[in-house]
Amino acid sequence: MPELPEVETTRRLLVPLIVGRTIETVTVGRERMVRRQPQRRDFERRLEGRRIIGIDRHGKHLLVDVEGDVTWVIHLGMSGHISVAAGPADRPPHTHVVVVLDDGKEIRFTDPRTFGHTEALVAVDRETASFIAHGPDAFSTPPTKEWLVERLATRTAPIKALLLDQSILAGIGNIYADEALHRARISPHRRGGRLSPADVQDLLDGIAWTLEAGIAAGGTTLADMAYLLPNGRSGDFLSELAVYGRAGEDCHRGDGTILRDVIRQRSSFWCPGCQH
DNA sequence: AACGATCCCTGTTGGC
């Protein structure tokens, strides 16, 4: 499922394909995908006829910078992906938004489970859009140990749950949270406020290493998630996962057997042998 | 304020 490394990989692949192009037409086939737009009908109007200037990313949000102070926001949810095709032929099922460019190609936003969403925001919208008011990006602008220690100090929830809270750190999802905690040798059940400064530093190092490795591999494509990337390929990080999806297997550190627990209604994979 | 549960949605999986 798209987390920070998958979104960043998508961003990097999209840049040479769409930056500099002008948007000709925008078609929304499923209204639900634009559900967070302040005025739903503004979506097409704000994009059509305008040039794409660049693409940024914050957490799991793709932020396409468009002429006229417009930000085209794309969140892939858990099953979304973006592709760029030469024309309208052979659109995959569940393609809900199509953006046609001036070179004849089209950008497709495909999302079977429709947890993704997209909006065209102007400056005033961006300031008030609560869904984009996230904490610092976990990869591009990671916080200092001191900052995170302070943010966690009053928290009693399990650290695993806090890593999924985008208002603390933006970009980490269920897979990379488990992988980062394993890398840092920290149990997902530890309460946030009980981590020592040294633990927090280990966690930040684990996050940085895991996200870096994920991006280097082009992200993670799970078995039921075809076509994750705009180039039609899969990410290669799946085979490098140390704990996620590996319940019952031996930990590669040789210290125990990987468990699956449920924390906040989410699967958590971890090794009680090396994570404390 | 913070925590935890529930819901949205559909393709895939696993149990019977």
Place this chain on the structure above:
DNA sequence: TGCCAACAGGGATCGT
């Protein structure tokens, strides 16, 4: 083999 319930999860929302 076939059917269907369970499961996957990001994040909004709601009850506590």
